[in-house]
Amino acid sequence: MYLERGEFDLAKKYSKDNPAHQDIVLSRIGDDLYDRKLYMQSAKTYAQTKKTFEEVTLKFMQVNENLSLMFYLKSRLNELNPLTENVQVTMIVVWLVDLYMIELNRSSVTSLERQKEFDEFMQLPKVQSCLKDNKKVIYDIIASHGDHYNLTALTTLNEDYEDVIKHYIEQNEYQDALDTIKKQKRADLVY
Secondary structure (H helix, E strand, O other): HHHHOHHHHHHHHHHHHOHHHHHHHHHHHHHHHHHHHOOOHHHHHHOOOOOOOHHHHHHHHHOOOOHHHHHHHHHHHHHHHOOOOOOHHHHHHHHHHHHHHHHHHOOOOOHHHHHHHHHHOOOOHHHHHHHHHOOOOOOOOHHHHHOOHHHHHHHOOOOHHHHHHHHHHOOOOOOHHHHHHHOOHHHHOOO
């Protein structure tokens, strides 16, 4: 009754002892926020519901609302167990890397803030674990967006010096490739 009248606070109050009813109320609140174009607030609300992953992500994709989608994906990532849900973790991490690259390529005042957010994301244990198992995919995504800074930083951080050197050579940055070889003093890199 309270939901039908749009009295969400009262609906939440009377549903707090029943998780199924609480989920229905939160889903409706998320839908209402979404309809009012309050996308980030709706993402935060949807993250607390059992609404299907596909339904929520498609909603944000339809309106090209990447930041809200990223918030929702990170919320879902936090809930996943990498030991039993490795495929889902990988899918979300790869998707988030792609979304971060899209957002970093948009010229805006907040690019430094977004870069810091991306760096922090890449340091998360679940992301680090996923990166170890899927380096090529993640490197390819970053390279496809032309983000040389993050590609070089990530390959260097992971000590993938062959990839760092290959990247420098592909970008005709031969001196940087030679400097990387010098620092490693590894004959196999020279060859």
